[in-house]
Amino acid sequence: xxxxxxxxxxISFPTPKGRYIAVKDINLSIEKGEIISIIGxxxxxxxxxxxxIGGMLNPTQGTVTVxxxxxxxxxxxxxxxxxxxxLLPWMSVYENIFQAVxxxxxxxxxxxxxxxxxxxxxxxxxxxxxxxxxxxxxGMKQRVAIARAFAINPSVLLxxxxxxxxxxxxxxxxxxxxxxxxxxxxxxxxxxxxxHDIEEAIFLSDRIVVMNDGPASTxxxxxxxxxxxxxxxxxxxxxxxxxxxxxxxxxxxxNKFSVEDMGIDYKK
Amino acid sequence: METATSIVEESIIKRSIESRTIIKKEVKNENNKPNxxxxxxxxxxxxxxxxxxxLGLILVMWTLLCKYTHDELPGPIATLTVLxxxxxxxxxxxxxxxxxxxxxxxxxxxxxxxxxxxxxxxAIPVGILMGASDISKKIFYPIVQILKPVSPLxxxxxxxxxxxxxxxxxxxxxFITSLWSTLxxxxxxxxxxxxxxxxxxxAFGFSKFRYLTKILIPYSLPHIITGLRLSIGxxxxxxxxxxxxxxxxxxxxxxxxxxxxxxxxxxxxxxLIIGTVGLLFDKVFTYFEKKVSYK
Ligand SMILES: Nc1ncnc2c1ncn2[C@@H]1O[C@H](COP(=O)(O)OP(=O)(O)OP(=O)(O)O)[C@@H](O)[C@H]1O
Ligand SMILES: [Mg+2]
Numbered sequence: 001x002x003x004x005x006x007x008x009x010x011i012s013f014p015t016p017k018g019r020y021i022a023v024k025d026i027n028l029s030i031e032k033g034e035i036i037s038i039i040g041x042x043x044x045x046x047x048x049x050x051x052x053i054g055g056m057l058n059p060t061q062g063t064v065t066v067x068x069x070x071x072x073x074x075x076x077x078x079x080x081x082x083x084x085x086x087l088l089p090w091m092s093v094y095e096n097i098f099q100a101v102x103x104x105x106x107x108x109x110x111x112x113x114x115x116x117x118x119x120x121x122x123x124x125x126x127x128x129x130x131x132x133x134x135x136x137x138x139g140m141k142q143r144v145a146i147a148r149a150f151a152i153n154p155s156v157l158l159x160x161x162x163x164x165x166x167x168x169x170x171x172x173x174x175x176x177x178x179x180x181x182x183x184x185x186x187x188x189x190x191x192x193x194x195x196h197d198i199e200e201a202i203f204l205s206d207r208i209v210v211m212n213d214g215p216a217s218t219x220x221x222x223x224x225x226x227x228x229x230x231x232x233x234x235x236x237x238x239x240x241x242x243x244x245x246x247x248x249x250x251x252x253x254x255n256k257f258s259v260e261d262m263g264i265d266y267k268k
Numbered sequence: 269m270e271t272a273t274s275i276v277e278e279s280i281i282k283r284s285i286e287s288r289t290i291i292k293k294e295v296k297n298e299n300n301k302p303n304x305x306x307x308x309x310x311x312x313x314x315x316x317x318x319x320x321x322x323l324g325l326i327l328v329m330w331t332l333l334c335k336y337t338h339d340e341l342p343g344p345i346a347t348l349t350v351l352x353x354x355x356x357x358x359x360x361x362x363x364x365x366x367x368x369x370x371x372x373x374x375x376x377x378x379x380x381x382x383x384x385x386x387x388x389x390x391a392i393p394v395g396i397l398m399g400a401s402d403i404s405k406k407i408f409y410p411i412v413q414i415l416k417p418v419s420p421l422x423x424x425x426x427x428x429x430x431x432x433x434x435x436x437x438x439x440x441x442x443f444i445t446s447l448w449s450t451l452x453x454x455x456x457x458x459x460x461x462x463x464x465x466x467x468x469x470x471a472f473g474f475s476k477f478r479y480l481t482k483i484l485i486p487y488s489l490p491h492i493i494t495g496l497r498l499s500i501g502x503x504x505x506x507x508x509x510x511x512x513x514x515x516x517x518x519x520x521x522x523x524x525x526x527x528x529x530x531x532x533x534x535x536x537x538x539x540l541i542i543g544t545v546g547l548l549f550d551k552v553f554t555y556f557e558k559k560v561s562y563k
Contacts (some may be wrong), residue, residue: 090562
């Protein structure tokens, strides 16, 4: 049995105009230690799928199974980084992480503090630990959310556009940190990540799930990334494998028409 | 040769222009701070002037009203003289019917605080329940809707019957008065906790207690304090009327007693004192409101 199994999943939301089907016919098996990216246009239901795996919402049809158990709520085996960071604005950065660790972990207070501090250092926010979320930049907030999800040491990490607000440099560092963490844990953590960044997806993932547009969007295609690990960003961009996957993804995600098709003629 | 000099000239001109603009900027910067200070001072003087204008308007109307009532209503000067006498010796005690204004205030404040405290201790938990659970909202909301519009004075007879004591009955009406605003604001605060914050609690398995102390209360505290501020405002309104009913001591009794003694100077002085105390209440709670609001 795979680590995560999604079977015939459909998720719909009640709206004033009747039920809105966000995603349907989702079937996906994810092995332990896999890194999966979900990619697709805005509104296609990526966060919805993540929430279903995280147990934040229940599928209207079908099932999600994690570790052989049917998901019907969140659990400490799954760490979530929400798309909108979801930090508590009245608590310091430190306290935001500490409350999560304190709620989930069973170790002593000193050990908990150590966990919080290590994770703060990991995302380079130790100096900012006493600031309130309102005093942080978007990228810093995102890093707090990442540290919070990592701190509870879950076997599944659900990252909803975790690096979206980061500059290229910080993003690169965070990619390496993520892989370092994954390696430290003998590559046993399963990581599912939503992203809009094709290069990021190829660099990090074993498989890339491409979604159709909504409503009622389905999985369009799953790309396997066979580039051997450890991967080096500078080297892989020149590999044939990389180029063919990137072209395929670009083809799937880019609309067919060009600027001229929209009736704008720049030659004039 | 010519071109060379012209280039040199140009660069000199450029530099001088640059340096001039830099000087200008510096001057501006230097002026900036005192300017700001001056502007603030002017702003303060302006608002003081407007306040004085308002006060003047009131005084004019007051004087006109005195003329209209053929001096049955005491004028500003007569009133201020009496007010000064009251304030100069606030704590004298010549028996049950003749106490200083300070003593009267203290007994009113005591009633307001004890009624307000008990009311808040009931209203905050019930408000939290109403905001957090649909069922308790369905249970309590109709009761609140029916009882809230009733003048708290209507509870006085019930208080008398239950407690057999007009003193306790007065505290009881303050208790009732203090419930509604706190209840409604607390419930509103709790029910408006954003989904994002609830998600944090859900995703990281917060216990009920952790949710209460780390999310629910911090989020709704500003709303709760707004409720408390409104409640104590109304309680202060009601105590005057309540003490007119119950008699004995208190600022309300003082107003009524002064009216019976036909000392309108004392009535108006009491009005001014009541207003000032109410203003102070408001300021204190506004301060706390600002203090607990997070940014
Ligand atoms: N609670 C809800 N009620 C109604 N509709 C919802 C709800 N949550 C999501 N939807 C709808 O489901 C669809 C998918 O939303 P979702 O947030 O999963 O998109 P997404 O792929 O994560 O987009 P983005 O890339 O912009 O984050 C959208 O059309 C959205 O309007
Ligand atoms: Mg999303």
